[in-house]
Amino acid sequence: MFAMTPMGNKQKKVTLGEKLLQLNWSLVLLVTAVASIGFAMLYSAAHGSADPWMAAQMKRFALGVAGMLVLALIDLRYYMRFAYAFYAMAFVLLVYVEFLGEIGMGAQRWINLGFIQLQPSEMMKVALVLSLARYFHGVDWEAIGKPWVLIPPTLLAVAPAGLVMKQPDLGTAVTLMIVGGAMFFAAGVRWWKFAVIIALGLVGAYFAWNSDLLHDYQKARIWTFLDPESDVRGAGYHIIQSKIALGSGGVWGKGFLQGTQSHLDFLPERQTDFIFTMFAEEWGLVGGIVLLTLYSMLVLYGVVIALRCRSQFGKMMAFGLSFNLFTYFFINTAMVMGLIPVVGVPLPLISYGGTAMMTVLAGFGLMMSAYVHRDTKIGRTGREEN
């Protein structure tokens, strides 16, 4: 699956046809497989009906895959060139929803464009990866040792994370920080600096807890996570019901459309955040492990592309995007299994909803572009190197 054609060191113009052939069709297949599991689950969530979720999700997916392929064909250097501009745009939109966001359900996180609900925090995940990749592409290994060199990328990561946290969207904020941190690490930032950052992070978390940065319901979620049984009817209900549904699934599951807990509404948000629970209730441990393996393969695919990429930008971008995917599915599954607090992160490609799917498919598009253009040499400013 990961077999790649050796291209040699020489730069040469590739035609569109060649590019199409070089696309990672196996990755497309893998993505489609995971998305199909999602379709089946949305069908089940609606008690065996294509409406209201499955059909809409399929349309979105078809659209998303088309967009993904388009993105895959665009030259990697364009992404590098427009990385900061894209970041700036995402940041402006984030600020915009922050001021607009007082209306709505206490957490208005999107801009309605009519045909799609644009969620700037999701855009920011991609924008952050792109801009960090671009930043680290232009920084020498030696230079990374100097603290002031790390100040701009730190701001790149922390500023949007802070804004998103304020929205409030704890899950996405944490994701931004983790993905950013992973990219810092991959870029070669020294170990001890991470130790310092983590220490500072703990102190920061302490102050965040005692300020109004965290909403009461977020604090409650963390508390409930620590002791879910304390509040069976209230905040702990979600975790307990999710564990009951999962556990009662057993090794082989209750069978497609047979998940009692999900279908009798004991399981909250079964079509979105808790769709993994429903899947594991119906398909059991076997299904759960298969799905986790499929996700792991997708992540691994990204890592392999990163390793095969010649340019530092391509490596960083592919790795960042694959790490983003990992963070996504890990936070979601760990939360429904009761390993981490419920933070409201959907399961990419499977949960109902357009934004997460768009982000993830766009990410795959970019990864594929990095693969197609893996031998492209990129200068410091994004121009082709001779």
Add this chain to the structure above:
Amino acid sequence: MAGNKQQAQNQAKIFSRRAMILGGLQASLVGTLMARLYYLQVIESEKYRLLADENRINLRLLPPSRGLILDRFGVPLAANFPNYRAILVAEQTKDLEQTLGDFARLVPLSERERNKVMRELKRNRAFTPIPVKEDLNWEQMSQVELNLPELPGISIEEDQKRYYPFAGLTAHLLGYVQTASESEVAADADPLLTLPGFRIGRNGLERTYDKSLRGSAGKSEIEVNSVGRIIRQLSRVEGKPGADLVTTIDIGLQEFAQQRIAAEQSCSSVVMDIFTGEILAMASTPSFDPASFYRGISGDEWRSLNSDMFRPLTNKTISDGYAPGSTFKIVTTMAAQAAGISPNFSVFCPGFYTFGPMRLHCWKKEGHGHVSMADALKHSCDVYYYDIAKRVGIDAIAEMARKFGLGTVTGIDLPGENSGTIPDQAWKIGTLGEKWYPGETLVAGIGQGFIQTTPLQLCLMTARVANGGYAITPRMFKRYGAAGAGQEQPVLTSVNPGQGADAAPLMDVKPEHLALIRRGMDLVTNDQRGTAYRRRIDIPGMEMAGKTGTSQVRRITMSERATGVRKNEDLPWPQRDHALFVAYAPVHQPRYAISVVIEHGGGGSTFAAPIARDILIECQRRDPARRNPNDEGGRREMP
């Protein structure tokens, strides 16, 4: 350039190493996820499976229908009646006010009922049915049914309510049913009691045979969703309906007796089969309407029933003790014979009896002259009994009284029985801490003083005289109906055993002594000079033998006796004498015993005897042996 290249290679090497480290971290995190999944779905799976079932499976109890209570001929005394009620499911209507308003135009709703509905609607989830109006009559029900399309959310539901067709006529016998109190629920393991609205027997036969009448609960497993809405029924086990209880009551006679005494302010009467102890009628007045207890009695109603001077809630035949007066002379006569006093023993009655410094009066001022034992009963001569009581002593009299079932509960299958009081020397020391005075023996000899007996005990005493000394036990249980196989079976006794009844034990008295009592009682009603001759039954073959009793509840002072004893009519009700009469019939082949007690009713022969006469006539007219020759094996000879 070379430096650049060197650096690029360096950078790539570091990236690869770091990427591998992070990849390893990711792999281990995925491993953690899988391990967690394994833990939840394999190791803890059983626990969560149970929790999942608890989540979704609700066990519902299906109440069985309560057994009927029937009279001896199968006439229902307590039945179940369909109760149609209108219920409202809030989520099925858009406008609650509108729906309720439309409903109220068909079936009037009081402000209170309306508020109750609104309150219930607020307390419950939108899909929970709320009762709007209970007990719809046929017309209202069809009105509502017809207009259901315009009444979204309203529907008609049927369940059962307990219904007593004879209402107050049988209220004391049957008792009533009521929802169980919390302590009753805690004390009874039967899950049925936990059902809201489930009613248990509260008094009378409903209470004695509650467990058998109740039946056993059915079960239905219902799958519900997270908010409790029913999705489907998983399984259903039907319960067993309660056993039908066939009683010994003859409802025709019961009706007659209850109506016959209804004119009295406070009166009670029992009719018993002297061979089996079966109660044919048991009347107590005033009575009450058991339906008010079913509906949930209001505080005012309860207070007025409770504070009523004539105590309508009390079954006086078993719960009230009265001084038996002259009816007790039966016991005194038996005690005298047992002590060896000859029936020919004669006493001269000058109208009073001198005992030391005391002068005790006979009810007949001018005296009876010379009286023998049988004549003493006939005339009810007090002086004769003062004399023989003094000779026999209180302990012998008390012992004889107990043989006839006085001073102890008779064991009838009704709750709330009073044991009455039969005093003797030990009793007085034990209860009052005083020694017994010989004068008290004389008073006891004519059934006054400390002696207290219930009307049922007097009837039982008479029955034991009439049946030749068999210690029968009064009862209202006859058998269970078809549904009641395997119910708890009470022990039945009868003079003629068989048909599930054991032999009743013989009392330790001489048959000829009883025969003398019967002769005396015959004279009371059928001899011209008997105290109740004017109240006799003169229908051939139905004649009764009886004994009058008038028991004093106040002390007559010397001065009053000198100026003339005040007439009962001139006294306030609580100071008037009790009027008593006991009898059996037919006189030559006894079958039925009766007692009548009119509380503060005046003279026994004048007021109580006519009631006994009328009830006995009706009883013999309705004789089940005549209506159904196979039922009781025909008339029996005297043993």
